[in-house]
Amino acid sequence: MPGLSKGERKREAVLSLLEPGCKPDYIPAAFFLHFDPTHHRGQAAIDKHLEYFRYTGMDLVKIQYEHTFPHLPEIRRPEDWAKMPCYGLDFYEAPLQVVEGLVRAAKSEALVIQTLYSPFMCAGHTVGAQVLAEHIRQDPERVKRGMQAITDSLMQFVKACVRLGLDGFYTSTQGGESGRFDGPALFGACIRPYDLALMEEISRACTFNILHVCDFHLPYRDLAPFVDYPGHVVNASLELTNGKISAQEVAAQFGRPYMGGLERKGVIATGSPREVQAAAEEVLRTAPERFILGADCTVPSETNWDNLKTAIATAHAFRR
Numbered sequence: 001m002p003g004l005s006k007g008e009r010k011r012e013a014v015l016s017l018l019e020p021g022c023k024p025d026y027i028p029a030a031f032f033l034h035f036d037p038t039h040h041r042g043q044a045a046i047d048k049h050l051e052y053f054r055y056t057g058m059d060l061v062k063i064q065y066e067h068t069f070p071h072l073p074e075i076r077r078p079e080d081w082a083k084m085p086c087y088g089l090d091f092y093e094a095p096l097q098v099v100e101g102l103v104r105a106a107k108s109e110a111l112v113i114q115t116l117y118s119p120f121m122c123a124g125h126t127v128g129a130q131v132l133a134e135h136i137r138q139d140p141e142r143v144k145r146g147m148q149a150i151t152d153s154l155m156q157f158v159k160a161c162v163r164l165g166l167d168g169f170y171t172s173t174q175g176g177e178s179g180r181f182d183g184p185a186l187f188g189a190c191i192r193p194y195d196l197a198l199m200e201e202i203s204r205a206c207t208f209n210i211l212h213v214c215d216f217h218l219p220y221r222d223l224a225p226f227v228d229y230p231g232h233v234v235n236a237s238l239e240l241t242n243g244k245i246s247a248q249e250v251a252a253q254f255g256r257p258y259m260g261g262l263e264r265k266g267v268i269a270t271g272s273p274r275e276v277q278a279a280a281e282e283v284l285r286t287a288p289e290r291f292i293l294g295a296d297c298t299v300p301s302e303t304n305w306d307n308l309k310t311a312i313a314t315a316h317a318f319r320r
Contacts, residue, residue, distance in 0.1 A: 005108075006109070007109035007110060010028075010060075010109065010111075011110060011111055012024070013028045013059060014028050014059055014110075014111055014208065014292070015111070015207070017232075017257045017291075017292070018232050018257070023289070026316045026317075027284060027291060027292075027293060027316065027318055028293070028315065029059060029292060029294060029316065030058040030060040030062065030259075030292060030293075030294050031056070031268070031308045031312070032062050032064070032115075032170075032294075032295070032298050033298055033299045033300070033301050034298060035048045035049075035052070035064065037066075040064075040067075041097075041098070042094070042098070045098045045101075046102055049061060049064075049098075049102055049106075050102070050105055050106060052305065053106065053109075054109075055305055056305060056309045056312055057312050057316070058110075059110060059111075059292070060111050060112075060113060061106045061110050061111070062113050063098060063099060063102055063113070063114045064115055065114065065116065065117060066095070067092065067095045068117070068125040069150070070126070071125070071126060072084070072126050072127065075126060075127050075131075078135045078139035078143055079142050081135070081142055081144075081146030081147075082142070082145050084123075084126070084145065084150065085149065086153045088156065089156050089160055091153070092157045092160065095114075096157070096160055096161070096164065099164050103166055107167070111207070111208050112166055113167055113169055113170050113209070113210065114168075115172065116154070116157075116169045116170065116171050116172065116202075117172050118173045118174060118194070118195050118198075119150040119151045119154060119194040119195070120147070120174055120190070120191045121214075122150050122154065123143075123147060123150055126146075126150075129217065133180060136181070136186050137181070137186065140186055140189050140190045144189070144190055147190060147194045151194045151197050155197070155201060158198060158201060159201075159205075166206070167206065167207050168202070168206035168209040168210070169202050169206060169209050170235075171195075171199055171209060171211055171231060172212045173191075173195050173211070173212070173226065174214050174216070174217065175187055175190075175191035176192075176213075177215065178218060178220055178241045180218060184225065187225065192225075195229065196229070196230075199211070200230055202230065203230035203231075209231050209232050210233045210235050211226065211229050211230065211233070211235065213226050213234070213235070213236035215236070215237045215297065216298075219237070219239060219241050220240055221240060221241045221242060222240060223236055223240075223253065226254075227253060231256070232256060232257070233256060233257045233258070233259050234251075234254045234258055234259070235258075235296070236260065237260070237297070238260065238296065239263070239296075246286065247260060247261055247283070247286070247287055247288055248287075251290065251291070256290075257290035257291060257292065258287075258290075258291055258292075259291070259292035259293075260292075260294050260295065260296050261280075261287060261291075261293055261294065261295075262294070262296070263295065263296055264295040264298065264299045264300070265299075265300065266279070267279040268299055268307055268308070269300050269303045269307070272307075273310040276307045276314075277310050279311075280310075280311045280315060280318075281314060281318065284314070284315060284318045284320075293314075293315040
């Protein structure tokens with residue numbers, strides 16, 4: 001990409017993956033982690049995201065979302081979901097300030113995307129994951145009233161982010177894991193429609209979105225329920241309850257680029273830089289043609305940044 005600035009080159013490397021048959025000059029890479037609470041708000045959050053992005057050399061600025069829905073003890077039974085408030089834009093003031101600051105500071109250097117937790121995940125923040133699952137089993141129709149209020153609230157946040165110039169979202173979904181519910185019916189009734197309402201809006205409005213099938217709490221039997229979810233790139237674990245699949249298989253199943261390859265608690269978090277380089281090279285040798293090197297989810301916060309920098313540099317230098 002002669003004549004492009006460093007930032008233009010990063011943006012082009014990632015966006016070129018969306019065109020079948022188009023090969024970027026190098027393999028993009030990015031890893032995500034949570035910063036300590038002193039860097040969750042305001043300029044401190046903006047500065048820490050920039051420090052991390054620039055130190056590691058990664059190809060995306062992904063904004064962590066640290067403003068979870070408050071716990072509501074008054075929602076004790078399924079019928080209580082009628083009390084779920086629809087939080088307005090004032091609720092999102094702090095994360096929107098971080099979005100605005102990072103779009104202004106970093107958009108010329110890379111694509112800037114925002115983490116978006118699904119309505120199901122936000123409902124879990126509201127009452128706890130176990131209580132939510134039990135309410136859905138007992139009376140899904142009543143829980144859906146709360147899910148709609150949460151979706152309406154998150155839609156305001158999404159549209160505000162788009163107005164601020166965000167390039168896209170990292171949309172995280174849970175609820176379809178193996179063992180969460182007996183069969184797919186409750187997922188189809190209480191989770192999927194609200195995921196899709198937001199993801200379809202994001203797909204219409206944004207340049208670049210990553211679909212993250214999150215197995216942070218439970219694994220998946222298979223990824224088939226998410227194949228028609230929107231997202232320009234898919235990020236998911238390769239470890240399923242019935243065995244391991246390959247990045248090539250996920251890319252083929254979803255018909256889009258795959259992001260991942262390294263297990264979040266594996267060598268990237270615990271190994272030496274030399275071990276990280278070797279592991280990254282092993283992944284890169286068998287990666288799909290359209291690929292972003294990353295982890296299957298957020299890496300532990302204490303992960304050595306030099307390990308991440310090494311993995312990213314390895315991807316940039318690798319030649320197929």
